[in-house]
Amino acid sequence: MALYSQPQQLNVPKQTSHPVDFVIVGAGLTGLSCAIALRRVGHRVQVLDRSPTLHMTAGGARVPPNMSKILYHWGLEEEVRKISFKSRAIHLLLCESGEHLGKHHWDEEMLKEARGDFVAVYQRDLRKLLYDTAIAKGANVRLNTPVKSVDPDSRTVTLMSGEVIRADIIVGADGVNGVTRPLLTDEPHGQRGALNMYCTTIPKEKILEDDDLKFFYTQKPAAMYSWWGDGRIVLTYPIAKTHDIGMYVYGPWDGQESTWDKTVSARGMHEILSNCEIRLRKLGRLAEPPTCVNSREYADLEEWVHESGRLVLIGEAAHPLPAGAIHMGAMGVEDGAVLAKLFSHLRTDDQIGSFLWAFQDLRQPRCAAVSKKETGDIHFMTFPPGEMQQYRDNAMRAKRDAGIDALASTNEHEESPEWEEIKEMFAYDAEDEADNWWVEWGLLRERARGVDTGFHMDEIVVAHEVSN
Ligand SMILES: Cc1cc2nc3c(=O)[nH]c(=O)nc-3n(C[C@H](O)[C@H](O)[C@H](O)COP(=O)(O)OP(=O)(O)OC[C@H]3O[C@@H](n4cnc5c(N)ncnc54)[C@H](O)[C@@H]3O)c2cc1C
Secondary structure (H helix, E strand, O other), X not given: OOOOOOOOOOOOOOOOOOOOEEEEEOOOHHHHHHHHHHHHOOOEEEEEOOOOOOOOOOOEEEEOHHHHHHHHHOOOHHHHHHHEEEOOEEEEEEOOOOOEEEEEEOOHHHHHXXXXXXXXXXXXXXXXXXXXXXXXXXXXXXXXXXXXXXXXXXXXXXXXXXXXXXXXXXXXXXXXXXXXXXXXXXXXXOEOOOEEEEEEEEOHHHHHXXXXXXXXXXXXXXXXXXXXXXXXXXXXXXXXXXXXEEEEEEEEOOOOOOOOOOEOOXXXXXXXXXXXXXXXXXXXXXXXXXXXXXXXXXXXXOOOEOOOOOEEXXXXXXXXXXXXXXXXXXXXXXXXXXXXXXXXXXXXXXXXXXXXXXXXXXXXXXXXXHHHHHHHHHHHHOOOOOHHHHHHHHHHHHHHHOOOOOOOOOOXXXXXXXXXXXXHHHHOOHHHHHHHHHHHHHHHHHHXXXXXXXXXXXXXXXXXXHHO
């Protein structure tokens, strides 16, 4: 059978000819995205989560273009717009003095090329959207269903209730503290990191009551703000249609550590802000009760696929990023999109292992590059006073005084390496990468196995155009 002999309709992905049963452990952003993606290509999906409800603490998250483009491709553009706010620039300042070091505009041309937007949302709104979509697409999402253990060899998942669920493929999307990660590493929990990150939001009406803080709404275009200091960072971004402000506050580990689902006392956050400029101290006082997550350091997992060839880890369970990283949600959504693209080609059970390892091959370099960049950015923003910090600040001041965007090059004929790197991360199209893998390697493997793929170059071109 010719794999691409039937032209597909726009936005209707290729359907598997061999639907199988996936069980996804974890209904966070990653697990739910994966459920949507797998349902779109015709597999049967069950998602299990221990949380009794979808309720989340009042935290926000940034959605970069490489993530929003996937959600748009899945038909969710209008829904994402309803729950998000689009920032058009970022301002860079110093924590202690409040000095404005510069700004950078997210250039429209870049966003057009990336085919996505840079927006911010309440985590809970995005999770609800993904949950509703997964259900609408036919996934069986079971909340209040804690998983006790997973046995990849027998392909079973045992619930705390004693119920045993059998699947063809088990997907571990249960984050860093789940039950699947320990099946692939002896050190699932990593080492405590030097920084704690407090995550909170501040309602718009409270900000408008303070003359020092009104600039969030009077300055145009609406922007994110990033304050840098000695071992500390404050990031703010407008979220949701309410235009509330999301805030991440990084500072030295202070003995307080919790998980994303529990709020803590704001004492530690106020302590970090205590030597910052007045506007930050005021924001801290107006903030909702924060969550506090340590920026733990994790060794890279060598394998994301269990030797049985029936369990794969995705999202934070496979490749944790520093808390509050820009791409934290994006990497999980990309994972789900890639996994489903590969499994849209499933015709027989004996392809399962090779598709899972292809997934690992595709995703590991991308996630490692993103992790390196995010970790490097945190280091750059938290330089202690000294030569490096002075060099950084003076370089920014020079651009600011020359009227040049902070990430722009001083040479008008080329782009700065920093901006090129960011553009590349935003332009990345996970689904295209999976299609490319299929055309370059998947079909060859099929032919090596004696399968009559019957493909022709023009059909491959059609497939690429349709999937875009
Ligand atoms: C409750 C919560 C609130 C968050 N709030 C924010 C925020 O405000 N801002 C921000 O930037 N990031 C937040 N994050 C982090 C961010 O959402 C994730 O890091 C990122 O989206 C990728 O997550 P993930 O889906 O891979 O893993 P996670 O978000 O960690 O999701 C893992 C899921 O697996 C479930 N799970 C774990 N163990 C089991 C088990 N044994 N049985 C069944 N289910 C299990 C968990 O309940 C959870 O829903 C939050 C995460 C959580 C879980």
